[in-house]
Every structure is written in structure tokens, then in C-alpha cells.
Amino acid sequence: MDIDDILREVDPASHGIPLETRDLQALTRLWVAERSAPELLNWPADGLFERVNSKIKSQIEKIEDMTGDMDPKTNFALIVIQTELERYKFLVRSYLRTRIAKIDKHTLHYLSTEELRQRLSPTELAYATRHQALLHNHYLSSFLSSFPQRLQNLNDTAGNVSMIDSPDLDTAVFVRLLREKDVFGRGTDSDTILPAANGDVLIMRWSSAKALVEDGDAELV
Amino acid sequence: MYGDLGIKLVQHAKRTQNLAHLPPYQAELVRAVTREVRDLNKDVDDLLEPFQGSFDPAEDQAVAYTLLVNHISMRRNKRCLLAYHRTRTDKLEELVWNGADVIDLSGQQVRDGGASGSKGVASGDGSTSSLSPQEEDYVRQYGDLLAAYKGQWTDIDLTGSLEPPRDLFIDVRVLKDAGEIQTEYGAITLTKNSQFYVRQGDVERLIAQGYLQKLS
Numbered sequence: 001m002d003i004d005d006i007l008r009e010v011d012p013a014s015h016g017i018p019l020e021t022r023d024l025q026a027l028t029r030l031w032v033a034e035r036s037a038p039e040l041l042n043w044p045a046d047g048l049f050e051r052v053n054s055k056i057k058s059q060i061e062k063i064e065d066m067t068g069d070m071d072p073k074t075n076f077a078l079i080v081i082q083t084e085l086e087r088y089k090f091l092v093r094s095y096l097r098t099r100i101a102k103i104d105k106h107t108l109h110y111l112s113t114e115e116l117r118q119r120l121s122p123t124e125l126a127y128a129t130r131h132q133a134l135l136h137n138h139y140l141s142s143f144l145s146s147f148p149q150r151l152q153n154l155n156d157t158a159g160n161v162s163m164i165d166s167p168d169l170d171t172a173v174f175v176r177l178l179r180e181k182d183v184f185g186r187g188t189d190s191d192t193i194l195p196a197a198n199g200d201v202l203i204m205r206w207s208s209a210k211a212l213v214e215d216g217d218a219e220l221v
Numbered sequence: 222m223y224g225d226l227g228i229k230l231v232q233h234a235k236r237t238q239n240l241a242h243l244p245p246y247q248a249e250l251v252r253a254v255t256r257e258v259r260d261l262n263k264d265v266d267d268l269l270e271p272f273q274g275s276f277d278p279a280e281d282q283a284v285a286y287t288l289l290v291n292h293i294s295m296r297r298n299k300r301c302l303l304a305y306h307r308t309r310t311d312k313l314e315e316l317v318w319n320g321a322d323v324i325d326l327s328g329q330q331v332r333d334g335g336a337s338g339s340k341g342v343a344s345g346d347g348s349t350s351s352l353s354p355q356e357e358d359y360v361r362q363y364g365d366l367l368a369a370y371k372g373q374w375t376d377i378d379l380t381g382s383l384e385p386p387r388d389l390f391i392d393v394r395v396l397k398d399a400g401e402i403q404t405e406y407g408a409i410t411l412t413k414n415s416q417f418y419v420r421q422g423d424v425e426r427l428i429a430q431g432y433l434q435k436l437s
Binding site for chain 2: 130
């Protein structure tokens with residue numbers, strides 16, 4: 001933050017929300033949504049994380065530059081920047097860990113179809129594939145290799161029991177409506193259609209809420 | 222009886238979930254369950270042999286039911302084994318995320334063994350480890366995998382604290398001598414029972430490893 005930043009803020013020409021702020025908002029939204037949704041959500045495709053990463057890098061460099069300075073004013077600014085950086089890093093870390101936890105839990109499910117694979121980032125896909133291979137190897141060397149050939153699979157679906165565990169899409173989630181809309185929700189006894197206004201918070205099944213969230217009509221809270 | 226051994230494994234797994242450390246690997250049980258599966262499979266093959274591939278379940282119902290029971294027992298045993306191993310690998314992965322390594326794990330078991338009075342066992346090398354050799358391999362490989370994934374996010378430190386950061390600086394008390402650490406504000410020597418006001422990011426690792434205690 002220097003004088004240019006302050007000038008730019010009062011300059012009417014760039015009065016829109018700056019990209020950095022929008023990125024932070026997007027990141028926070030993604031983080032909240034990922035934490036409340038029962039299944040893995042799409043990896044943001046618009047290069048958000050590349051931008052976030054480069055921002056974090058530049059802040060770290062700035063901190064390193066400022067550390068040598070013993071001026072109390074810089075010191076104060078330094079603490080503010082460092083705190084902000086720690087928070088930013090926490091957001092990213094928590095977001096990534098939430099995703100990894102979900103991927104670990106239902107690895108085969110997310111690897112099973114091309115559509116589900118699309119949700120993972122390339123590094124996550126590499127991680128999931130490798131992790132599954134490791135697990136399979138571990139099972140094989142521990143006991144599976146001495147099993148009869150036809151029982152060695154890990155993805156059998158015979159006998160109406162699929163070995164591939166998938167997330168429970170009917171878990172309840174809280175959503176906040178972003179525009180007025182008649183909301184359709186599946187219930188235990190009967191289904192309902194509920195007219196809801198902008199800003200209303202509803203609790204409903206994720207399977208019913210998913211379409212709303214994807215269309216931008218609602219967000220997870 | 223079919224499946225008796227399998228349920229024991231599941232009970233072990235269930236118990237493991239609530240323990241802080243990892244109990245010893247039940248190599249004997251795993252072998253016994255695997256043997257049961259092989260025996261059952263052999264029975265199935267023996268039963269089917271006289272039919273030469275033209276077995277009609279409706280004609281010979283007794284054999285059909287035997288086959289069904291054998292088959293379901295095998296599948297059940299497989300599930301038990303998978304569940305047992307998965308619970309243990311989950312636990313191991315958690316330990317890897319928390320920054321433990323295989324040598325630490327074995328060491329910890331040696332200390333535990335010593336504390337519970339079986340000092341004689343502690344002198345052996347590797348035999349005291351509660352991990353099977355396959356599990357040790359797995360931990361090592363998973364550690365590599367995690368390191369590779371973390372390498373993509375060098376600035377974030379993925380294994381860092383999952384508590385939202387409140388303060389940049391925290392009070393810590395030193396529980397064990399940890400030597401000298403380098404921070405942006407110079408070097409600090411961490412001697413036992415001393416207290417410091419330090420940047421959280423600098424000492425997170427030491428807190429996780431039990432050298433420091435965070436004071437609220």
C-alpha cells in the first residue's frame with residue numbers, strides 16, 4: 001500500500017471493485033461452498049488460483065523487503081500485511097485441504113467417470129490417481145494377491161452392492177437465495193415448491209439445491 | 222464358523238478409530254482370514270468340478286446354496302480385510318499429514334512398549350514397530366506423494382494449522398529444549414520453561430511436534 005494505491009481509490013475512473021477484491025470474494029465464496037457441500041465442487045477454471053498464488057508471492061517478497069526497515073511506521077504496516085497474508089494463506093489451505101479430504105474419501109468415485117474427473121484440478125487428479133494406485137498396491141501386497149483372481153477387483157458392482165463408495169447427495173445444506181425464485185425441494189413425504197425472496201435462507205437437500213447453486217440463483221452458506 | 226475371524230478384524234478396526242496411536246498390525250488374523258477365503262474358493266472349485274461347467278442351480282439346489290453361502294462368506298471376508306486395512310491407512314495418512322515419519326512412528330512404539338513394562342522388546346530393531354512392512358512402505362510412498370502435492374503450493378504450507386489465524390504473534394512456552402531457531406527478527410534460543418512472544422508461522426511446526434505449548 002503506498003500513495004498510488006490511495007490515489008487510485010479516490011480516482012473516479014477506476015471506481016469498480018478491483019480485481020484483487022473480487023478474487024478474494026470469489027475465494028471466500030468457493031471456500032464456504034466447498035466446506036458445506038457434501039460432494040466435490042468444480043475447480044475454478046478462470047485461473048483464480050494462479051492469480052491468488054502470484055499475489056501471495058508478491059506479498060511475501062514485499063514483507064521481505066520491509067523487514068530490514070526499523071521505522072515504526074513500516075513496522076506497523078508490516079504487521080497488517082503479515083496478518084492479512086496469514087489469513088489469505090489460511091483460506092487457500094483450508095480450501096485445498098477440504099477438497100483433498102473429499103477426494104481421499106471417495107477416490108474411486110471421482111475417478112470413475114470423465115465428468116467427475118473434470119471437477120479436479122490437474123494436480124489433484126494426479127494426486128488421486130497416484131493415491132488410489134498406492135492403496136491398491138498396499139492391499140495387493142497385504143492380502144489381496146493371495147485371493148482368487150475373480151475376487152481381486154476393487155470396483156465390483158455384483159450382487160447389488162457397489163464397492164465404489166459415493167458421497168450422500170441428499171444431505172441437508174443451507175442456501176441463501178440470490179434472486180427471487182420458486183424453489184422446488186424434494187421431501188421425505190412429499191415434495192414442495194416454495195416461493196422464496198432474494199436473501200432468504202433455506203435448508204434443503206443438496207440434490208435439490210445443486211441446480212440452484214450452479215445457475216447462480218443461490219449460494220451455499 | 223465362517224466369518225468369525227473377519228468380525229475380529231472389524232472390531233480391531235473399530236477400536237483403532239478411537240485410539241490416539243496405532244495398535245500392532247494383526248498379521249496372524251489377516252493371514253487366517255485370507256486362508257479362509259482360499260479354502261472356501263477351493264471348496265467352490267471342488268463342488269463345481271464334477272459338473273464340467275454345465276451346472277444348473279434349479280436342478281441341484283443343495284449345491285447351489287452351498288455355493289451361495291461360500292461365495293457370500295468370501296465377499297464378506299474381503300470386505301472385512303479391506304475395512305481393516307483402510308482404517309489403518311487412514312490413520313497412517315493422518316499421521317503423515319501431521320508431519321510424523323516412519324522412523325518416528327516406530328520410535329514412539331518403542332517408548333510405549335517401554336512404558337508398559339515390556340522393556341525386553343524395546344531393544345529389537347523393527348520388530349517393535351506396530352506397522353506391517355507393507356504399511357511402512359505405504360507410509361513412505363504416501364509421504365512422497367504428499368510432498369509432491371505440497372510442492373505445488375510452496376507458499377501456503379498445506380500441512381499448517383487449520384485453525385483460522387487470529388493473531389500474528391502468540392505467547393508460547395517451551396516444553397522441551399529445541400535449540401536455536403531463525404526468525405525474521407533474529408535467532409531465538411528455545412530453552413526449556415522459557416516463554417516467548419513469537420510469530421505463529423515461525424513456530425507452528427514446533428507446536429505440532431510438541432516442543433512448544435501455545436498459551437492463550
